[in-house]
Structure formats: C-alpha cells, structure tokens
Amino acid sequence: MKTTMVTExxxxxxxxxxxxxxxxxxxxxxxxxEIITDCRPHIGYLHRSIEKIAxxxxxxxxxxxxxxxxxxxxxxxxxxxxxxxxxxLQLEAPARAQYLRVIVAELNRIAxxxxxxxxxxxxxxxxxxxxxxxxxxxxxxxxxxxELCGQRLTxxxxxxxxxxxxxxxxxxxxxxxxxxxxxxxxxxxxDLLTHNIIFKVRSKGxxxxxxxxxxxxxxxxxxxxxxxxxxxxxKDEPYLVYDKFDFDVPVGANGDAWDRYSVRIQEMRESLRIxxxxxxxxxxxxxxxxxxxxFRPSGEVYMRTESPRGDLGFYIVGTGDVFxxxxxxxxxxxxxxxxxxxxxxxxxxxxAVCALGSLDIVMGEIDR
Amino acid sequence: MTPFLMEMAWLVLKGVMALTFxxxxxxxxxxxxxKVSARIQNRVGPMITGFHGALQSVADTVKLLLKENIVPTGxxxxxxxxxxxxxxxxxxxVFVCMPFGPSAIVCDLNVGILFMCSVTSVSVLGIFMxxxxxxxxxSLLGGMRSAAQIISYEVPLLLSILVVVMEAGTLSMQGIVxxxxxxxxxxxxxxxxAFIIYIISATAEVNRxxxxxxxxxxxxxxxxxxxxxxxxxxxxxxAEYTNFxxxxxxxxxxxxxxxxxxxxxxxxxxxxxxxxxxxxxxxVRWTLPRxxxxxxxxxxxxxxxxxxxxxxxxxxxxLVIKG
Amino acid sequence: MDLAAxxxxxxxxxxxxxxxxxxxxxxxxxxxxxxxxxLLKNELSFESxxxxxxxxxxxxxxxxxxxxxFTHRLMATLKVVLPMDDLNVASVTGLWSSAxxxxxxxxxxxxxxFEGHPDLRxxxxxxxxxxxxxxxxxxxxxxxPKPVK
Numbered sequence: 001m002k003t004t005m006v007t008e009x010x011x012x013x014x015x016x017x018x019x020x021x022x023x024x025x026x027x028x029x030x031x032x033x034e035i036i037t038d039c040r041p042h043i044g045y046l047h048r049s050i051e052k053i054a055x056x057x058x059x060x061x062x063x064x065x066x067x068x069x070x071x072x073x074x075x076x077x078x079x080x081x082x083x084x085x086x087x088x089l090q091l092e093a094p095a096r097a098q099y100l101r102v103i104v105a106e107l108n109r110i111a112x113x114x115x116x117x118x119x120x121x122x123x124x125x126x127x128x129x130x131x132x133x134x135x136x137x138x139x140x141x142x143x144x145x146x147e148l149c150g151q152r153l154t155x156x157x158x159x160x161x162x163x164x165x166x167x168x169x170x171x172x173x174x175x176x177x178x179x180x181x182x183x184x185x186x187x188x189x190x191d192l193l194t195h196n197i198i199f200k201v202r203s204k205g206x207x208x209x210x211x212x213x214x215x216x217x218x219x220x221x222x223x224x225x226x227x228x229x230x231x232x233x234x235k236d237e238p239y240l241v242y243d244k245f246d247f248d249v250p251v252g253a254n255g256d257a258w259d260r261y262s263v264r265i266q267e268m269r270e271s272l273r274i275x276x277x278x279x280x281x282x283x284x285x286x287x288x289x290x291x292x293x294x295f296r297p298s299g300e301v302y303m304r305t306e307s308p309r310g311d312l313g314f315y316i317v318g319t320g321d322v323f324x325x326x327x328x329x330x331x332x333x334x335x336x337x338x339x340x341x342x343x344x345x346x347x348x349x350x351x352a353v354c355a356l357g358s359l360d361i362v363m364g365e366i367d368r
Numbered sequence: 369m370t371p372f373l374m375e376m377a378w379l380v381l382k383g384v385m386a387l388t389f390x391x392x393x394x395x396x397x398x399x400x401x402x403k404v405s406a407r408i409q410n411r412v413g414p415m416i417t418g419f420h421g422a423l424q425s426v427a428d429t430v431k432l433l434l435k436e437n438i439v440p441t442g443x444x445x446x447x448x449x450x451x452x453x454x455x456x457x458x459x460x461x462v463f464v465c466m467p468f469g470p471s472a473i474v475c476d477l478n479v480g481i482l483f484m485c486s487v488t489s490v491s492v493l494g495i496f497m498x499x500x501x502x503x504x505x506x507s508l509l510g511g512m513r514s515a516a517q518i519i520s521y522e523v524p525l526l527l528s529i530l531v532v533v534m535e536a537g538t539l540s541m542q543g544i545v546x547x548x549x550x551x552x553x554x555x556x557x558x559x560x561x562a563f564i565i566y567i568i569s570a571t572a573e574v575n576r577x578x579x580x581x582x583x584x585x586x587x588x589x590x591x592x593x594x595x596x597x598x599x600x601x602x603x604x605x606x607a608e609y610t611n612f613x614x615x616x617x618x619x620x621x622x623x624x625x626x627x628x629x630x631x632x633x634x635x636x637x638x639x640x641x642x643x644x645x646x647x648x649x650x651x652v653r654w655t656l657p658r659x660x661x662x663x664x665x666x667x668x669x670x671x672x673x674x675x676x677x678x679x680x681x682x683x684x685x686x687l688v689i690k691g
Numbered sequence: 692m693d694l695a696a697x698x699x700x701x702x703x704x705x706x707x708x709x710x711x712x713x714x715x716x717x718x719x720x721x722x723x724x725x726x727x728x729x730l731l732k733n734e735l736s737f738e739s740x741x742x743x744x745x746x747x748x749x750x751x752x753x754x755x756x757x758x759x760x761f762t763h764r765l766m767a768t769l770k771v772v773l774p775m776d777d778l779n780v781a782s783v784t785g786l787w788s789s790a791x792x793x794x795x796x797x798x799x800x801x802x803x804x805f806e807g808h809p810d811l812r813x814x815x816x817x818x819x820x821x822x823x824x825x826x827x828x829x830x831x832x833x834x835x836p837k838p839v840k
Contacts, residue, residue, distance in 0.1 A: 010505060012506070012509075034661065043814060043815065044814060044815040044816060044817070047815045047816070049824060051800075051825060052824055052825055052829075124658060125577060125578070125580065125657045125658025126577075126655075126656065126657040126658075127405070127577060127653065127654055128405070128409060129405075129408055129409050129654050129655060132409035132410055132411065133409070133410070192655070193657075196656065198578050198656050198658070198659055199657050201659070201660075201663060202657060202658070202659065202660060202663075212738075215738040215739045216738070216739070216788045216789065217788050217789045218739050218740055218741055218787070218789035229761065231761065302715070302742070302757055302766070302768065304741075311741065313741065313742055313757070315757070317746055326746045326825075328742070328744040330741065330742040330744075330757070334792065335792075338788075338789060338791060338792040339788075339789075342788070348660070348661065349509070350658075350660045350661060351660065367815060368815075
C-alpha cells in the first residue's frame with residue numbers, strides 16, 4: 001500500500017525576544033524539519049533616527065550620540081566620528097591626544113571582543129561560564145574608562161580636537177597592570193574554549209564566508225579577516241599614530257565560525273601589544289587642542305576607522321551651516337547581518353545560532 | 369495485627385521516607401547546583417535566604433506554589449495537563465529499588481535494575497507530550513529532539529548495565545552491591561569502560577550539558593517546558609533533579625560499590641558516592657558547550673553503541689574463561 | 692590605478708557618462724549609471740560596495756556610492772543625481788549583494804526607487820509607514836531644537 005505523507009514548512013519567529021538574537025533582531029525562519037530553507041531578518045526595532053537627529057545638532061553636540069551606536073565599543077564610535085569631523089574641519093588633535101585615543105580605542109576593542117567571544121560561547125551552549133569570565137576582565141577595562149571619563153558605557157571621551165580628560169599616573173599604572181594581567185588571562189580563554197573539542201566541532205566548518213562572498217556583501221572586520229583577506233584599516237589606511245606601532249593583522253584560513261572566533265582572540269593579543277607600545281611612547285603635552293566650540297563645516301568627507309566589528313564609516317556633508325547637512329553612518333554590523341540569510345540557508349537551527357553569534361552584531365548600530 | 373498488614377505498614381512508611389528524601393534532595397540539589405555554578409563563575413550564588421542561601425529553594429517552591437497556572441491558548445489540554453505527571457511520577461517510582469543501605473531500601477525487587485530502567489523510560493513520553501501539547505513551535509522541536517535523544521542513549525545505557533548484571537549474576541540492586549564486596553566493579557577494566565559509557569549516556573538521558581539539546585536555551589528558549597509555569601513547571605524541575613540523583617545513585621550502586629564502605633554508616637557512603645558523581649556532572653555542565661543534534665546522535669550510534677556491544681562480548685568471553 | 696585614471700577610463704569607455712569630477716570621485720549621468728557600475732565591478736575590479744546612501748538637496752536627491760577596490764586599494768565616490776519628480780535609478784544588487792540592504796534603507800528613508808531590486812521593502816521604519824523621514828521636507832512630530840548661536 002502506498003501512502004503519501006503531507007508535510008509542510010514550519011515558520012518559526014526567532015526574536016525579537018529570543019535568548020540568542022543579541023538584541024531585538026527578528027528572524028523569520030522557514031524550517032524543513034530543523035533545516036532552514038529561508039530566512040528573512042527584520043530590523044528596525046531600535047531605530048532612533050540618529051541620522052535625522054544629526055541634522056539638528058552641531059558636530060560637538062553629536063558626539064554623545066555616537067556612544068549610542070555601538071554601545072559595546074563607544075570609544076571606537078567616538079573616535080570614528082571625531083576623526084571624520086576633524087578631517088572635514090581640517091583640524092588635528094595634539095600628539096598626546098592621539099596616543100590616548102589609540103590606547104582607549106584598543107582597550108575598548110579588547111572589552112568588545114571579550115563580549116563577542118563569550119556570547120558566542122554562550123550561543124554554543126556553554127552556560128554563562130565564559131560570559132562571567134569575560135565580564136570579570138571587561139570590568140577592569142570599564143574601571144579604567146570610569147576613572148578616565150566618569151562613565152562605564154557611554155563615554156563621550158573623545159572629542160573634536162582631542163580627548164576629554166588627561167591620563168593621570170594612577171590610571172597609567174592601572175593600564176600597565178591590566179596589560180600584564182590580561183596577557184596571562186587570554187590563556188584561560190584558550191583553555192576554556194580554544195582547546196575545547198566540543199567547541200571546535202560545533203564551530204568548525206559552520207557559516208563559511210568565502211573571500212568573494214565577504215567582498216560581495218561588504219563584510220568587514222574580524223569576519224572579513226577570518227576569510228583570509230588581510231585588510232585592516234589601521235594598517236592599510238593608517239589613521240592617528242597607528243603607523244608608528246608594530247602589530248600584526250591576524251587572518252583565518254577557512255572563514256568559518258571558528259576562524260572568526262580565533263581571529264578575535266589573536267586580535268586581543270595584538271591590541272595588548274599596541275597598548276604597551278603606546279603607553280611607552282606617550283608624549284607630554286595638552287590632551288586637547290585649542291579649538292572653537294562652534295564649527296561651520298562645508299564640503300563632504302567619508303572617513304572610516306576600524307571598529308571592533310569592522311569598517312565604521314562616517315559620511316558627513318556640510319553646507320557652511322552649524323548643523324551638518326547630512327550625516328550617514330556606515331556601520332559594520334549592518335553589512336555583516338545583511339549577509340546572514342545567505343549564510344544560514346541550509347543549516348540547521350543550532351548552526352544558524354552559531355553563525356549568528358560568530359558575526360558579533362550589535363543592534364544599536366544596525367538600526368541607528 | 370496480621371503480619372501482612374504489618375509488612376504493608378512498614379512498606380508505606382519506607383515509601384513516605386523515600387518521598388520525603390526525594391523532595392528534600394531535589395531542593396538540596398537545586399541549591400547545590402546554584403552554589404557550584406556560582407563558584408565556577410567567580411560568583412557567590414544565593415546568599416540572602418538562610419545560611420548561604422540554604423533556604424532559597426524553599427522560598428522558590430513557595431513562590432512556584434502560589435503562581436498562576438497559565439494554560440496556553442490552543443494547547444491540547446489533557447495532553448498538556450498530564451505531561452508533568454508522566455515525567456515526575458516515574459522519577460519517584462524508581463526510588464522503590466534505590467538501596468541506601470543493607471536494609472534501607474523500600475523494596476528489594478528481584479528484577480530491581482530492570483524495573484528502574486523500564487520505569488525511567490516512561491518519562492520520555494511525558495516530555496514528548498509536553499512538547500506536543502503546548503502548541504508552541506519551540507516546545508515541539510524540543511520534544512522531538514528529546515524523544516530522539518533519550519531513545520538513542522537508552523541503547524548504550526542498557527548495554528553498559530548489562531555488563532554489570534552479567535558480572536554480578538543478579539538483577540537485584542542489593543545483590544549487585546553484595547557482589548562487589550570483593551572489590552568495586554569499576555576497578556575491573558571492562559567494567560570501567562561500562563562505567564564511562566554509563567556516565568556519558570546517563571548525562572544524555574537527563575538532558576544535561578553537553579547533551580542539553582532538548583532544552584537548548586540559546587536555540588529553543590526552554591524547549592519542551594517553555595509554556596509551563598507555576599507548579600507544573602516545578603514538577604518538571606523537581607523531576608529533572610530527581611532523575612539527576614537517580615542516575616548518580618544507580619552509578620554509585622552499580623560501579624562504586626553502593627553503600628559498601630568502612631567505618632561510616634552505609635547510607636553515608638551511598639550518598640557520598642552519589643554526590644561525588646553529581647558534583648562531577650555539575651562541573652561538566654558549567655564548563656562545556658553543547659553538541660549539535662546530529663553530532664550527538666552519531667556519537668551515540670557510531671561511537672558508544674558499538675563500544676558497549678563489544679564490551680558485552682568481551683565480558684561474556686571473560687566470564688566463560690573464568691568458568 | 693588612481694582616481695584620475697579611473698575617471699579617464701570611465702570617460703573613454705562610456706562617453707558622456709561623467710558629468711562632473713569631484714575631489715574623491717565623479718558624478719555620473721543617471722542613464723549611464725548601470726553601465727558605469729558594471730564597468731567598475733567587472734573590469735576595473737571594484738569588488739566591494741562599502742556604502743550607499745543619499746543626500747536630499749531639496750531640488751534633487753543625490754545617491755552616493757562608495758565603492759572600494761581591494762586590488763587597487765582605492766576608494767571612489769560616485770554620485771547619481773536624481774530630480775525630485777523622477778526618483779528612479781537602476782539597482783546595483785546584481786553587481787554587489789551588499790547593495791540589497793543599502794538600497795532598501797535609501798528607499799525607506801528617501802523614497803528613491805531602485806529599478807530591478809528583488810525585494811524593495813522598508814527596512815528601518817514599519818511597513819505601514821508613508822513618509823520618508825530623511826527628506827528635508829519631512830515634518831517630524833517633535834520639536835526641532837534651535838541652532839547654537
């Protein structure tokens with residue numbers, strides 16, 4: 001006897017409230033059994049129209065808004081915007097400020113990567129332990145920022161023309177201690193995750209981003225480097241004083257989730273090297289240049305910097321008014337998450353969570 | 369009073385003692401898990417309620433008892449309503465044959481271990497009912513995964529228990545303990561292999577990391593018990609920790625000599641061994657990530673089952689040689 | 692290859708396509724946009740569309756493309772100017788997949804229609820929204836703060 005079984009695709013709404021969508025991301029998944037046949041991401045739940053707000057704020061007033069883009073790496077967003085604004089206004093920050101900017105940007109990169117790898121491990125089912133380890137070490141970075149500018153999350157530390165507070169000997173000592181401490185601590189993450197066989201079999205070969213795919217989708221940052229493209233804005237279009245430091249750009253071989261994880265671990269080591277060199281060479285002087293408080297920008301500029309998630313670009317158009325005429329923020333997470341549907345088609349739900357976690361997205365900068 | 373009635377009363381008393389133990393043990397285990405995980409994660413865990421948070425589980429129980437029992441719209445009511453019982457009752461029934469000491473056992477059935485294995489297998493029905501009845505896609509996926517997983521790991525689990533039964537020559541739990549008076553079973557190489565297989569499969573049986581796939585939090589929110597609240601949820605929770613104690617208790621009895629041990633009274637030895645295994649499994653849970661469904665299945669069928677089968681063969685051969 | 696060479700190449704291959712030369716790029720005639728981008732992608736190895744956005748100039752809307760060539764390590768800014776009464780431009784999703792979401796965003800916030808886009812829906816605003824908030828004539832409900840003196 002012949003029977004026909006009627007099957008239908010299961011549509012699962014993953015998010016906007018879900019433990020592993022890293023914020024308010026809503027994925028509409030079509031499942032055949034547990035295999036994803038189609039994925040439609042819906043974003044915009046965190047849309048605060050920051051680009052429209054920028055048209056009604058002077059450049060100086062806008063700096064705090066950049067904190068709210070990528071709230072896990074606010075220093076890097078401050079930096080990206082201030083560099084773009086300075087390029088437009090043809091200003092340059094004093095040498096001491098440049099070094100301080102490098103130091104805080106790299107410290108923030110470490111803090112951000114810590115959360116990236118630990119939430120990734122959490123997505124793979126390592127219950128909270130890597131997360132608490134990462135939080136413990138991130139706390140030390142946040143403490144440094146707290147002493148430096150009085151804030152733990154939204155720093156507003158890097159300003160147009162310099163930085164908001166000077167480095168005191170106390171903070172300098174804390175930073176040096178942190179570098180020594182964390183260099184040892186990275187080995188703990190290696191023990192807990194890198195050399196963990198379950199972690200490896202779960203993430204190797206999952207969500208492969210090939211070189212062509214990455215360029216096609218404008219995937220940047222660690223995700224691009226994991227696919228073997230040696231591209232780092234700090235190295236290839238040096239800004240600040242990055243060309244004075246000796247550091248490597250780690251690249252992966254296969255572009256899978258494990259490579260993205262491993263690139264982040266290695267980048268933390270490189271960041272420590274940069275901080276160490278910068279701390280040794282930091283010049284005396286004023287941390288902030290004597291600049292006007294009101295700017296009337298004209299012309300246009302596109303400036304990109306290397307944020308922990310990839311190329312962060314600010315496109316500012318000025319028409320001689322106090323307010324910028326148009327300000328576009330090209331955020332790395334936006335481009336990286338756009339590649340997700342193509343990335344997870346044909347995987348099962350567990351692997352999709354793994355691929356999503358390894359992209360390290362922040363909804364604040366996707367929705368803006 | 370007739371001897372029959374006396375015996376019945378004695379049985380009932382022992383049963384009540386076992387039930388009390390289950391309730392206290394589950395609450396203690398929940399507290400222990402929170403403390404152990406906290407220590408592993410540089411935290412302190414619950415500290416406010418009672419000495420080092422010892423009464424936290426009591427407070428949680430009271431809270432869960434008072435909570436509203438929410439029935440999801442579109443749930444298959446009876447299936448949904450009965451599911452927690454199908455999970456909790458077998459877990460309690462297993463304690464009938466759990467040997468805490470030479471006489472501290474509710475009833476030493478002559479098919480003890482067989483009874484335990486068959487009764488625990490019923491709980492998969494309850495889990496699947498919960499997944500099916502909840503009218504929630506995550507629950508359904510969790511229930512399906514759970515059914516596949518538990519049935520798969522039942523095979524190596526039973527094969528590893530079979531080795532013990534062959535070695536001891538009896539199915540009675542007390543008989544197995546007595547057979548170890550000459551030396552605990554896990555000291556023999558073939559039984560050590562069986563012990564390792566048992567621990568791995570038992571971890572999968574109770575859905576713990578690295579096999580917590582049915583309730584994979586980052587994928588399925590909470591799996592089959594997503595839609596349960598209040599006392600219904602508490603029943604799942606208590607059943608989970610009771611099952612956790614059961615697998616540790618069986619492992620202690622089958623491989624580590626049960627209540628055998630010098631000086632201290634026998635129940636102390638039994639609990640010490642069981643909690644040792646529990647501590648080890650907690651340690652594993654808070655350290656390792658989770659496997660993927662297909663990896664876990666292929667590990668069961670291509671890895672554990674052949675090794676367990678081979679182990680049965682080798683044990684039989686060794687027994688024949690010894691005569 | 693530098694920017695001057697790029698402009699030369701564009702002028703040679705598609706006569707009349709380049710309307711104006713900018714410090715960082717060129718303005719391209721709307722009708723030739725599709726051809727110019729295809730040339731950039733397929734022959735001049737601009738592998739990646741890093742950013743796509745628009746600027747409302749009140750009478751016109753400029754669509755701004757930032758394309759980057761990893762081969763030449765060169766960033767080029769290309770602009771296509773659209774008159775307000777005809778906000779249509781050829782989609783580049785066929786050339787660069789990253790354009791998919793960028794174009795949806797520009798459609799959502801400016802109302803520019805990209806011809807040939809496979810799935811032109813709103814992305815940041817709700818589906819039922821009718822306005823295009825980043826246009827200069829958009830009247831928001833909130834209070835617009837006064838300029839700094």
